[in-house]
Structures are given as structure tokens and as C-alpha cells.
Amino acid sequence: MERFKKVLIANRGEIAVRVIRTCQRLGYSTVAVFSEADRGAPHVLAADEAVAIGPSPAKESYLVIGKILEAAKTSGAEAIHPGYGFLSENADFARACRDAGLVFIGPEAEAITLMGNKRQAKLRMIAAGVPCIPGYEASDLDDEALAVEGERIGFPLMVKAAAGGGGRGMRLVHEASQLRAALRAARSEATNAFGSGELILEKAVIDARHVEVQVFADTHGNVVHLGERDCSVQRRHQKIVEESPSPAVSPALRARMGEVAVAAARAIGYRGAGTIEFLLAPSGDFYFMEMNTRLQVEHPVTELITGLDLVEWQLRVAAGETLPRTQEAISASGHAIEVRLCAEDPAKGYAPQAGRLLAWRLPLREGVRIDHGVREGQEIPPFYDSMQAKVIAHGPDRETARRRLVEALRELTVFGVTTNKNLLLYVLEHAAFRSGEYDTAFIARHAAASEVEGLYQADAKARALAAALLFHDEGLKLADTAGLDVSLLNWNTSHRHPVRMKLVSRGAEASVTVQPVSGEGYEVDVGDSSFDVSVLGLSAGVLDFSSAGTRGRARYLRDGDTLWLDLGSGAHAVTDVTFRPPSKSDGVGSGRLAAPMDGRILRVDTQVGAAVKPGDVLVVLEAMKMEFQVVADVRGTVAELNVSVGSQVKAKQLLVSLAAEKTA
Incomplete structure (x- = not known):
């Protein structure tokens, strides 16, 4: 007997769109839910019906169980994904x-x-004979007791929140002097994120890989695994690149890990899709970390190598059917790699970014799949996770999949909001990743802050191209306004004079000189570097140009005085400030502390009149599931405090004003 006909998806963004697609293919009616910030979002438009569930913050909408159940009742949905x-x-x-x-x-x-x-979970896995990392799992929550146990286990050591995941409430401790501070920080973060400050300790496995196994179980006693995924490229314990199969797993090891994962699922009488996550040591030993009792963000790589639809499997299991395939009938072909495209600024500590998506153009390439839930012109809200899309490539071998993914990313265009595209390309092209010989320390080892900062700085060539394009675009606008033939562009009856421009990108100002030499040709000087640039064509946001005898192509978008430009390696926003009057900006040492992004005030650790010194944490801001500290930049006293706990703030909103201490 049919258990359900209509499915409500209790989520948003790319995963909601993904689930809706499979539901509709199988003939189920779909219901979306949406907050005020998501009114008109792609997942809302994709569903057959949609129900409003409240204000923008997740805690007032997507996380309110009663509102989700009421939406199901109102819409007549019999099932919830x-x-x-x-x-x-x-x-x-x-x-x-x-x-x-x-x-x-x-x-x-x-x-x-x-x-x-x-x-x-760890205690149950130990009882089931699943290999686990040595540590401390007792329920004693006292920091002093945990500190004693930590010193007994030895360093390096991992402090982990017992509830939740995603890297929150997790700290790596290298020596005893760091342990108590790490316990306090992890407990505070875990309490805020999961409502529980319970912690466990584990011996840190150095140079390990993060390898997980996809499992599936039905209500008829069948349990299978669908191979492994390597999720070792992470920042702050959050995955950014995943691939399947793992370059570090042999067929024999794959079979062994699969057997252990199936045994783990059987030990708890599991049903549906789940993931058993392991740490794989250089020795080949592997240890249970945790089980995710849901579909994973990275499930598409498993789908692409197996040819299976995991959401379909979820629906069939929930409907009471047996698993579509036995273990013997499951096979894999080729290699798949996925990257998570996030609205964040890696060069600024991976700070989440919110704002209007001015351009969103996706590549159509063989072997490439893009799961997303955004649209051009949409506001990226500050209330939810920073991930906006997943770009996945499949090929007959790892190198083909990698190359396809690189070219797809180079073509993908995002303007208006800073993303981690630049960093993703850097990772995929890095020799360590190409070799397959990497571990969870990849970002720390190969992408130091200074290296990442360089990825986001517009180089001299990009600035020269931006200057030429801005100059050329102004000429086209003038010709259009005056009704002149564009063939007269840059025509002059007298000697040509260079034009000086001031361009700003990411706060760095550069003086640029542009000299027109023909209707489409320019000589551009940026500092000590000179470039010849010819604008060969402008069409649908694509610039065809030549420089130094080489033709090239870039994506662009003009937004007032700002030009967004992407030569393939990532977007740069270059603003023409040539005629902007000088102004005093809030900077380091100004004593005027503004919100780094849209978000919610989580904590206020000061008050008006309080004495502060540089580095003191005054306010803690939460945005896109991350915490950011606003710290004093001068020595002095708090003159103004414009926020309170729980208030919503906008990027660049003044939070605290300090009266600097006068020096003799």
C-alpha cells in the first residue's frame, strides 16, 4: 500500500532543489518551505507548492519543528525529507x-x-568491534577533569563537541598549556551551535586522511555500502573538496572499510542513508570518528561513479521497499571530484559574504554536474550556510575528472559576492592534490594566509585590463549618448594625451595611466609595468581582448564605478575612484569598530566606560554558522555601544566606538 504521495522538503537552497528533482521524476508531489529571506528563491519556484514558515533567521523558521509540521498539515504532505x-x-x-x-x-x-x-556513538562502536581512536568518552563534563585526562592521553589531542559536527566545537591542542583555553572555547561554541556543551577527547592522528563510507539500509534487514569518499581537503574541519574513490584506498582496504561500515550500521539497527566517517592513518589503520545519520553534501560523487540516485533510494526505503540492489550488484566506474562553492572570503579568514548576486553563469560541459539553489539577481542572505553550489566532475580516471572540474570552474562566473573559487582552483591545480598524496593538513600546509591573500589580489595585468575596459566602456557610453558612430571612438584631432586613473581593489589603490592608440587599442601603465591592450569584442558579459600578441577572454560586469572581472582564476572587483573626493575611512587604529558582515550579535563582552586594549574581544558576531570576534584596535575606553545580544546588524554597521587613550 502506498505510504505517501506528497513530500515536503524541510530545507532550502541546493539540497531542496536536488530532492525536489528526484521526487518529481518519481511522480511525487513536492512542497517547499521558505523563510522571508527565501521568498522567490529557486527551491520555492521548483516545488509544486510552497508554504511560508516565518522570519529570515533559521531559529525562527527552518529550525522550528512546529512550523514545519504545520506546513505539512496545511499542504497535505504525508512525508518529510x-x-x-x-x-x-x-x-x-x-x-x-x-x-x-x-x-x-x-x-x-x-x-x-x-x-x-x-x-x-563511540561507546557503541567499541562494543561492536569497530576500531576507534584512543581517548576519553566518560560523561564527566568538568574542565579540570578533562584537562587531567587530556594530559594522560597525550598530545597532540583533539577536543570535540559530543553533539553536532561540521567542525564546530572542535579544537586541535598541541600542548598542555593550550588545553584549558581550548576546552572553554570548544564548550562555548558547542553550546551555541548544538545546545549542548558536552565534550570528548581523542588522540590526534597526524597526517591522516578523512575517508568516509556511504551505507544504506532498509527495513528488511539489508545493509550495503557504496564505496568510500575522500574528504581530506578541509578548512576548520569543514570539507571543501571531496572525491571518490579515494586515491589512498586499495581494493583490499576498500573491502575492509566497507565491511566495518556495514557492521557499524547493523549494530544500531540503522535504516536509510548514512555515512560512517573514518580517519585513515599513513600506516593504513583506520578509526571510527562519527556517523552522519543523513544524506551527505558530497553524495553526488558517489552517484556519479555508481550511476545511482541516492535520493531515490531514500524514498524507496521510506516507502517500505527493499534496497534496489544487493552488495554484489553495486559497482563503480571512473572517478568523481566535487568542490563546494561558498560565498566567503578565504583571504579574510573565510568570512561569510552576503549581498546581491549580480551575475551567475554556469558552464555546460561534458561530465560536469552543478547542484545549486541560487539565481542571478538574488540576495545571498547572511542567515544560513555559506555554501551556494556544488560543482562536480566525472571522468574515466582521476586526472580527466580533475581537468574537467578545473575548466568548469574557470568558466563559472559569480559577480557581486566574493566566493572561494580562487582557492578551489588553487587546490585543484596544486601538485600535492594532483598527485593524490595529501591529507587533512593540506590547507594548513599549502594554503597559508599569505598565499591565499595573493590569490585574491588583482595583479598588474588584471588592473591594466580593467582600466582599459573602464575607459573603453565610458567611450561607448559617450558615443551612445551623443549619437556618434562608434568608429569615432578615441579619435582625436590633436596629440593624444595619457589619462590618469585611480583604481581600488580590496582596499589597495593603484595609479594607472591609459593612453588610447586606436579605436580599440590602449597602452596601459600600472606601476612599473606596461601593457598593450586591445578590446576586440564585448558581448553578453564576455570580453575578447589581446595583449602582448596573445588573445584572451574574460567575463565582466559593470556596476556603477565598479568593474567585476574574471580572467578564469576568480573574480576581482576594481573600482574607479579617480574623481572620488578624499574621505576619512574607518581603518586599523580608528577606534570605530564595524560589523565585518551581516549577522546576529551572539555576545557582548564590554560596556560603555570600560577600559580596553588592542586585541580585547568586545563583541562576538554570528553569521552563516560561524562566529567572528570584533576586537579593540586602540587602547582607550568604550564611548559608544550600539548593539545588544540577539540584535541583527548589517555589514559595516558601527558596533562600538572607542575613545583612544591620549599619549604624551
Whole structure:
């Protein structure tokens, strides 16, 4: 008997669009839910129906169980797919769905509760004979007791939140003097993120790889695995590149890890899609880390090498069917690599970015799949995760998949909001990644802050091209306004004079001289460098140009005095400030502390009249699931405090004003 006909997707963005696509292919009606910030978002337009569930902050909409259940009741949905993130691993939500007579397309609440707590999960895995990292899993939450146990285990050591994941509430401690501070910071972050400050300790496995195994189980006792994924390229314990199969896993090791993963799922009577995550040591030994009781962000790489639709499998299991294939019938072909495209600025500590998406152009290439939930002209809100899309490439071998992914990323165009595209290309092209010999320390080892900062600075060639294009565009506008033939562009009856321009990119100003030499040709001087640039064609946001005898192509967009330009390696925003009057800007040492981005005030650690010194944390801001500290930049006293806990603030909004201490 059919268990459900209509599915409500209790999520947003790319995962909601992804789930809706499979539901509709299988003939299920779909219902989207949306907050005020997501009104008109792609997932809302993709569904057959959509129900509003409240204000923009997730805690007032997507995370309110009652509102999701009411939306299901209102729409007549009989089943709920939680996606990933939000309520997907919330046992209370799974239980509430069951109590309301709804089919929860995921595991039983009891399994979520057990595996959602790292301490309890580890104890169960130890009992099931699954290899685990040595550590401390008792329920003693006292920092002093944990500090004693940490020194017993030895360093380096991992402090982990027992609840939740995604790198929050996690700290790597190298020596005893750092442990107590790490415990306090991890507990605070975990309490805010998961509502629980419970911690566990584990011996840190150095030079390890993060390898996870996809498992699936039905209600008829069948459990299978679908191979492994390598998720070792991470920043702050959050994955940014994933691939399958892992370059470090042999067929024999794959079989062994698969057997252990299946045994782990059987040990808890699991149902549906799940992922067993392991640390793989250089020795070949592997250790259980945690189980994610949901579909993973990186599931597309498994889909591409197996030819299976994992959301379809979820729906079939939830409908009471047996698994579509036995272990013997599951095979893999080729290689797949995925990158997470995030609205964040890696050169500024991976700070999340919000704003209007001025351009969003996706490549159409063989072997490339893009899962996304945004559209051009959309506002990227500050309330949710920074990931906006996943770009995945598949090929007969790893190198083909890698090359396809690189070219797809080079062609993908995002203007208006800074993304991690520059960093992703750097990673994919790095010799360590190309060799397949990398581990979880890849970013720390190969992408230091100074290296990443350089990826986001417009070089002299980019500035020269921007100057020529800005000059050329002004000429075209003038010709259009005056009704002149464009063939007269740059025509002059007298001696040509160079034009001086001032361009700013990421706060760095450069003086540029542009000398027209023909209707489309320019000589451009940037500092000590000279370039000849010819604008050969402008069409649909694509610039064809030549420089130094070489033809090239770039994507561009003019937004007032700012030109967005992408030569393939990532977008640069270059602003013409030639005629801008000088102004005093808020900078380092100004005493005027502004919000680095849109967000919510999580903590206020000062008050008017308080004495402060440089480096003191005054306000903690939460944006896109991350915490950011606003610190004093001068010695003095707090003159103004314009925020309180829980208030929403906009980027560049003045939070604190300091009266600097006068020096003799």
C-alpha cells in the first residue's frame, strides 16, 4: 500500500532543489518551505507548492519543528525529507514527524540520538568491534577533569563537541598549556551551535586522511555500502573538496572499510542513508570518528561513479521497499571530484559574504554536474550556510575528472559576492592534490594566509585590463549618448594625451595611466609595468581582448564605478575612484569598530566606560554558522555601544566606538 504521495522538503537552497528533482521524476508531489529571506528563491519556484514558515533567521523558521509540521498539515504532505543540515539530524524532529503520522525520510529517532552524540556513538562502536581512536568518552563534563585526562592521553589531542559536527566545537591542542583555553572555547561554541556543551577527547592522528563510507539500509534487514569518499581537503574541519574513490584506498582496504561500515550500521539497527566517517592513518589503520545519520553534501560523487540516485533510494526505503540492489550488484566506474562553492572570503579568514548576486553563469560541459539553489539577481542572505553550489566532475580516471572540474570552474562566473573559487582552483591545480598524496593538513600546509591573500589580489595585468575596459566602456557610453558612430571612438584631432586613473581593489589603490592608440587599442601603465591592450569584442558579459600578441577572454560586469572581472582564476572587483573626493575611512587604529558582515550579535563582552586594549574581544558576531570576534584596535575606553545580544546588524554597521587613550 502506498505510504505517501506528497513530500515536503524541510530545507532550502541546493539540497531542496536536488530532492525536489528526484521526487518529481518519481511522480511525487513536492512542497517547499521558505523563510522571508527565501521568498522567490529557486527551491520555492521548483516545488509544486510552497508554504511560508516565518522570519529570515533559521531559529525562527527552518529550525522550528512546529512550523514545519504545520506546513505539512496545511499542504497535505504525508512525508518529510529533511535534506541535510537544519533538522536533518534532530531526533526530536524525527520523533515529532512519526507522532504526527508523517513518514520521516531518514533513520529512526533512536539511531539519530545515539549517533548524534559522539561519546555514546563511540561507546557503541567499541562494543561492536569497530576500531576507534584512543581517548576519553566518560560523561564527566568538568574542565579540570578533562584537562587531567587530556594530559594522560597525550598530545597532540583533539577536543570535540559530543553533539553536532561540521567542525564546530572542535579544537586541535598541541600542548598542555593550550588545553584549558581550548576546552572553554570548544564548550562555548558547542553550546551555541548544538545546545549542548558536552565534550570528548581523542588522540590526534597526524597526517591522516578523512575517508568516509556511504551505507544504506532498509527495513528488511539489508545493509550495503557504496564505496568510500575522500574528504581530506578541509578548512576548520569543514570539507571543501571531496572525491571518490579515494586515491589512498586499495581494493583490499576498500573491502575492509566497507565491511566495518556495514557492521557499524547493523549494530544500531540503522535504516536509510548514512555515512560512517573514518580517519585513515599513513600506516593504513583506520578509526571510527562519527556517523552522519543523513544524506551527505558530497553524495553526488558517489552517484556519479555508481550511476545511482541516492535520493531515490531514500524514498524507496521510506516507502517500505527493499534496497534496489544487493552488495554484489553495486559497482563503480571512473572517478568523481566535487568542490563546494561558498560565498566567503578565504583571504579574510573565510568570512561569510552576503549581498546581491549580480551575475551567475554556469558552464555546460561534458561530465560536469552543478547542484545549486541560487539565481542571478538574488540576495545571498547572511542567515544560513555559506555554501551556494556544488560543482562536480566525472571522468574515466582521476586526472580527466580533475581537468574537467578545473575548466568548469574557470568558466563559472559569480559577480557581486566574493566566493572561494580562487582557492578551489588553487587546490585543484596544486601538485600535492594532483598527485593524490595529501591529507587533512593540506590547507594548513599549502594554503597559508599569505598565499591565499595573493590569490585574491588583482595583479598588474588584471588592473591594466580593467582600466582599459573602464575607459573603453565610458567611450561607448559617450558615443551612445551623443549619437556618434562608434568608429569615432578615441579619435582625436590633436596629440593624444595619457589619462590618469585611480583604481581600488580590496582596499589597495593603484595609479594607472591609459593612453588610447586606436579605436580599440590602449597602452596601459600600472606601476612599473606596461601593457598593450586591445578590446576586440564585448558581448553578453564576455570580453575578447589581446595583449602582448596573445588573445584572451574574460567575463565582466559593470556596476556603477565598479568593474567585476574574471580572467578564469576568480573574480576581482576594481573600482574607479579617480574623481572620488578624499574621505576619512574607518581603518586599523580608528577606534570605530564595524560589523565585518551581516549577522546576529551572539555576545557582548564590554560596556560603555570600560577600559580596553588592542586585541580585547568586545563583541562576538554570528553569521552563516560561524562566529567572528570584533576586537579593540586602540587602547582607550568604550564611548559608544550600539548593539545588544540577539540584535541583527548589517555589514559595516558601527558596533562600538572607542575613545583612544591620549599619549604624551
